[in-house]
Amino acid sequence: MTGTNLKIDAARFWDTIEASAAIGVGRQGGLRRLALDAADAEMRRLFIRWGEEAGYGVTVDRLGDIFLRRAGADDSLAPVLIGSHLDTQAAGGRYDGIVGVLAGLEVLRSLDDLGIETRRPVEVVNWTNEEGARFTPPMMASQVFAGRQTEAWALARTDDDGVTVAEALTEAGFMGDAPVGGRPIDSYFELHIEQGPDLEAAGVPVGIVTGGYVARGMRLGIRGDNAHSGPTPMHKRKNALVGAATAAVAVDEIGWRYAHADGKATVARLEAWPNKPGILSSEATLFIDFRSPDAATTAAMEAEVRAALPDCARRSRTEIAIAEDWTFGGPAFDPALMALCRETARRLGIETLDLMSQAGHDAYHLSHLCPSVLLFTPCEGGVSHNEREATTLEAQAPGVTLLLNAVAARASA
Amino acid sequence: MTGTNLKIDAARFWDTIEASAAIGVGRQGGLRRLALDAADAEMRRLFIRWGEEAGYGVTVDRLGDIFLRRAGADDSLAPVLIGSHLDTQAAGGRYDGIVGVLAGLEVLRSLDDLGIETRRPVEVVNWTNEEGARFTPPMMASQVFAGRQTEAWALARTDDDGVTVAEALTEAGFMGDAPVGGRPIDSYFELHIEQGPDLEAAGVPVGIVTGGYVARGMRLGIRGDNAHSGPTPMHKRKNALVGAATAAVAVDEIGWRYAHADGKATVARLEAWPNKPGILSSEATLFIDFRSPDAATTAAMEAEVRAALPDCARRSRTEIAIAEDWTFGGPAFDPALMALCRETARRLGIETLDLMSQAGHDAYHLSHLCPSVLLFTPCEGGVSHNEREATTLEAQAPGVTLLLNAVAARASA
Numbered sequence: 163m164t165g166t167n168l169k170i171d172a173a174r175f176w177d178t179i180e181a182s183a184a185i186g187v188g189r190q191g192g193l194r195r196l197a198l199d200a201a202d203a204e205m206r207r208l209f210i211r212w213g214e215e216a217g218y219g220v221t222v223d224r225l226g227d228i229f230l231r232r233a234g235a236d237d238s239l240a241p242v243l244i245g246s247h248l249d250t251q252a253a254g255g256r257y258d259g260i261v262g263v264l265a266g267l268e269v270l271r272s273l274d275d276l277g278i279e280t281r282r283p284v285e286v287v288n289w290t291n292e293e294g295a296r297f298t299p300p301m302m303a304s305q306v307f308a309g310r311q312t313e314a315w316a317l318a319r320t321d322d323d324g325v326t327v328a329e330a331l332t333e334a335g336f337m338g339d340a341p342v343g344g345r346p347i348d349s350y351f352e353l354h355i356e357q358g359p360d361l362e363a364a365g366v367p368v369g370i371v372t373g374g375y376v377a378r379g380m381r382l383g384i385r386g387d388n389a390h391s392g393p394t395p396m397h398k399r400k401n402a403l404v405g406a407a408t409a410a411v412a413v414d415e416i417g418w419r420y421a422h423a424d425g426k427a428t429v430a431r432l433e434a435w436p437n438k439p440g441i442l443s444s445e446a447t448l449f450i451d452f453r454s455p456d457a458a459t460t461a462a463m464e465a466e467v468r469a470a471l472p473d474c475a476r477r478s479r480t481e482i483a484i485a486e487d488w489t490f491g492g493p494a495f496d497p498a499l500m501a502l503c504r505e506t507a508r509r510l511g512i513e514t515l516d517l518m519s520q521a522g523h524d525a526y527h528l529s530h531l532c533p534s535v536l537l538f539t540p541c542e543g544g545v546s547h548n549e550r551e552a553t554t555l556e557a558q559a560p561g562v563t564l565l566l567n568a569v570a571a572r573a574s575a
Numbered sequence: 576m577t578g579t580n581l582k583i584d585a586a587r588f589w590d591t592i593e594a595s596a597a598i599g600v601g602r603q604g605g606l607r608r609l610a611l612d613a614a615d616a617e618m619r620r621l622f623i624r625w626g627e628e629a630g631y632g633v634t635v636d637r638l639g640d641i642f643l644r645r646a647g648a649d650d651s652l653a654p655v656l657i658g659s660h661l662d663t664q665a666a667g668g669r670y671d672g673i674v675g676v677l678a679g680l681e682v683l684r685s686l687d688d689l690g691i692e693t694r695r696p697v698e699v700v701n702w703t704n705e706e707g708a709r710f711t712p713p714m715m716a717s718q719v720f721a722g723r724q725t726e727a728w729a730l731a732r733t734d735d736d737g738v739t740v741a742e743a744l745t746e747a748g749f750m751g752d753a754p755v756g757g758r759p760i761d762s763y764f765e766l767h768i769e770q771g772p773d774l775e776a777a778g779v780p781v782g783i784v785t786g787g788y789v790a791r792g793m794r795l796g797i798r799g800d801n802a803h804s805g806p807t808p809m810h811k812r813k814n815a816l817v818g819a820a821t822a823a824v825a826v827d828e829i830g831w832r833y834a835h836a837d838g839k840a841t842v843a844r845l846e847a848w849p850n851k852p853g854i855l856s857s858e859a860t861l862f863i864d865f866r867s868p869d870a871a872t873t874a875a876m877e878a879e880v881r882a883a884l885p886d887c888a889r890r891s892r893t894e895i896a897i898a899e900d901w902t903f904g905g906p907a908f909d910p911a912l913m914a915l916c917r918e919t920a921r922r923l924g925i926e927t928l929d930l931m932s933q934a935g936h937d938a939y940h941l942s943h944l945c946p947s948v949l950l951f952t953p954c955e956g957g958v959s960h961n962e963r964e965a966t967t968l969e970a971q972a973p974g975v976t977l978l979l980n981a982v983a984a985r986a987s988a
Contacts, residue, residue, distance in 0.1 A: 252849035253801050253857065295851050358806040375805070379852070388666050390960035391841040391864065392790070392934030393771035396834040398957075403842050404827045410820035414891070421809040428804040429816050430852040432845060436665035438708050439792070439843040439862050440934075441960040444666065449852050451804065478827075521805030521853075544811075547803035547854040 255551020668964020
């Protein structure tokens, strides 16, 4: 393959992006396609139909991950896998995740157009519940595929209405019968919009992600006591909502103290019970996370959070405990794959920039299973997880072209 | 009537309290009987059955208020009305509101036992949605009955699932055909547990409420912007959840600054959207209220809240607006009815204490329609709006006895 300059069908690629943008349109014209909801199911069926029409093998595993497979000359070899996700945030954009899956489809179709038979099979995967907007945590299915969590763990996660992943899969019709992972994968390629402003600012069309922030997440449990909000004097109050708010403000302030080192602290979700006028809440839950480019800074932020919580509890007269905590990020991308992408880009005349990833991606988990690489493409103003997320075909085409050429090279090496 | 000493059937009264305590049992043995839910509907049917069995006239109005009417010698006269509510908080107690309605029923039954024909009719009412735990605001139906809000306004209120009061009434089978109010009422008596510790501390069985705290409520609307919680640097964040938490902490602190003057500030309810991991929330709503025994202090608290909000907005980089605000409390109870209750209690040998009310009650609204009086009975430790709310028949019986004698006197005066 080396030395060739394969071309995608840019218009066809963009048609798939626009077809996707019509499924699950959000309040402000973006997308609302929560994992396994009706819109996600419709998008999945379209993705499968595209695969079937092209004659690819279609496999759905027990977590609803969908694989389109284009056979290789030696179909017994481990496949090159390209993937990302078609689900979105509750008020999500048209490109986050979607560009990566549909770029993968375009790679397969372009190989067909060009009559190229790769040595290895090439597969494209849509991972279930990458966003974590319906079921916590994000990157749910890819971490099971990579052997970092069990299938049973994922199947038992619940949404806000208490619906389990297993029930949602069955209802949506995507509880497949293939095992989740447990098979050799040659390599994993993911293309994703940057969700940050650096490529646009540099005027460079493709980022090669060298690593990712180490992020820590926590679920805080806050306990107070119900009481009538009228008669209960301040000194007898134990309002769990005040406890959660106090912790939220403290966590946000820690983010600001580390902003000079690109540290970030996020107050992501607050729930109180009963959370009603007339009554002080007895229970609250607060999801927080914090991250920075280096592990020592993230550790220092964590130490500050842990030190702040007892003070928040004292000030709000509630009990605050860390009910659960987790780490994500810190992926190890493959030097040989990164070199292949840089060299391919140089040959094609596509400029690239080495970047750190700040958000989590399925590639983080895959990097523990097989050589993996993550490519970024621009998005306007760095705006993402927002219905105003925007980009153009012109901005995306170089990345998709690079993906085609790099995958073709790897699959025939 | 003056000079008589009428007796209630204390055991029968307590049987009704216990029958009520078995309908809609909460997680910790209290009650969860949200307005017009299945448990509330069951309690309402039992209340009507008790009325029918005793031969009282039963009327349900278009807001589901249920009136049991015991005829008077001159049935064309305006009735004496006794009322409170059978709905509860989400984690409510067995006595709040319930004692008042069932004390009213016991008054009617005792008048039957004693063969007393009052000159005026006597009615007992169960008001719909006093708690405001399902539909905001509290004391919903009584304020319409008193002509302080329109029927259409109440019918259009929605619960968290978007169900309107009109739909809930229809579903529960309590959309009656009687007009809401618009008829003369001679006087209104309400008996209610104190929801505070003063009677218990003083060892006095009945409180005569001379007035109520003036309380101010606000719904704050907080606007931020959605963004990905990973890549977005602190200085680009506008997290509405942080805005709401900052305002919540500020409001709570204002409560503490006025605690010396018995001021209270409550953070009652916080909602954010989309309130999900991975995304900064773009919208939040915060319900707050603050109150004190005197109007000037409450006004000073309000001024501090209004002054604090712009600073909260600046610090959290969000927009914070007062979307709605309201006043409640400050009732004007009737001097003649209070004197009647004091004099009747003195004659019966029941000690009373003049008290201010700190919570809102249906009697607040009725006091704008007709001469009204509010009597308090003890509750253990002042604990209320809590499943641990507790009291005894011994603690309640003096209040119910006083109610019987005072109502009998008023209805035949």
